[in-house]
Amino acid sequence: MEFVQAPGLPPPAGHYSQAVVTRGGMVYVSGVLPARDLADNAFDAQCASVFAQCEQVLRAAGCGLDDVVQCTAYLAGVEHWPAFNTVYAGMFGDHRPARAVVPVPALHYGFLVEVQLVAERANG
Structure with a gap:
């Protein structure tokens, strides 16, 4: 197994x-929360942060969003679904x-979204 740490991410x-x-x-890809300084930001900003970090992790693993085969998203409240x-x-x-997409009552640090991905890297 290969353990991935994306450059530029803590x-x-x-x-x-x-x-x-x-x-x-x-x-x-482990569950990804928004950047720590975005806890009080709007849902859209938190989503953008999560997916930007997911892209960084995927790139560090040798793939991208087009290689994602499964996504699990946890939303702090069903009202964020649309x-x-x-x-x-x-x-x-x-x-x-x-x-x-799994509505949950709360997420760590008061965030509104967390995303976990499974992707397939070409050439193993």
Whole structure:
């Protein structure tokens, strides 16, 4: 296995990797929260931060958003679902990974969104 740390992003605060790449080329991106200074920002800004960080982690793992096969998003409240759909569609365009959106009562540090991805890296 390969453990991924994206340049320019702070290392995880806990005992986990930003992403893990299997020998077969599957990339598992840990849950990504917005940048710490965005806790009080609007939902759209938090989503943009999350997906920008996801892209950095995917690039460090040798792939990109077009390689994502599955996305799990946790939203602090079902009322954010329409806004999430808009941001998500803008990020992925015509690419349509499998997806689960899970409304939750709260997320760490008061954030409104967390995203976890699975991607497949070409050439293992």
